[in-house]
Amino acid sequence: MKIIAVIPAYNEGTRVGNVVSEVAKYVEKIIVVDDGSTDDTAQIAKKAGAIVLTHIENCGAGAATMTGIDAARMLGAEVVVTLDADEQHSSDDIPALLKPITDKKADMVFANRFGRRNNIPLIRRVFNGLGNIITFAATGKWVSDSQCGFKVFGPKAVSQVDLRMSGYEFCTEIVRESAQHRWRTAEIPAKVLYSEYTLAKGQSFANGVRTALKILLRSFLR
């Protein structure tokens, strides 16, 4: 199966190079979507061997991910792996996440950062729990780790996925799509790394509230 990785990246110049060369062990091609970065993310990703697409303005992780999936489809991808550019996820988990797809047991696989022993700050656990609850309220589907950027889309999901939300709301939207199209889903425990770097870059409380409001507004207006 033709497997392509999609990595949304916003000002991750110090990290994205490593991520690309690590992920390259497991996939055929890598698409990095540079989301209007003001640093050298694009050049570094290209040097590391990725196909780089550039948003001329910052649009958000959701828009970047969808651009990457669109591009992967154009390049004939059957399976798409998405992961963050900030070295939070471990590429060694990719085979485990791919397994339900290659076994034809699932159309979409979510990584579950809470499914194994991970050192996750309490505040992050709380935020992610709230994210799960909001996601459940808006979609009617429970996913143990709905807000994680590490996912695998199988052939059916790759051909059907169509995200409209541009920010972090896209994680909830993906759950919604999976419920709507009745994709068979699987959840696989995965490693996650919280370093000072990722914590400093991570989401603020205000950002979370805004994301939640957007999700509710959207699910009502559709």
Add this chain to the structure above:
Amino acid sequence: MEFTAYQIITPLISFVAIAYAWNLVFKQKKTIWEALLWSVFWGFISVIAIYPNSLDYLTAITGIKDRENAVMVTSLGVLFFIVFYLVIRLENLEQRQTRMTRKLALKDIDKTKK
């Protein structure tokens, strides 16, 4: 009990809105869950229209009783609607900008393919 035009039209509108929502579910454009939320919302509105007395409870806690207050509540409603409308317009604008940016980015992939 005598019905005013409002009490007849509102449930009709609600009915159309709910039917429309479930129609979208049927066409797989909306999830069952969203249609449920939507139905509860419109159901609530028609209940209020048919049994205005059910609002007595709200009156009790807000103290809205007489005509002057009704004017205020109405203008609040209008303001609320305007804000709502603006939020939607903003959303649309943002989406449009995102679409443009994404299209520009995807132009490059056509080039790399050929």
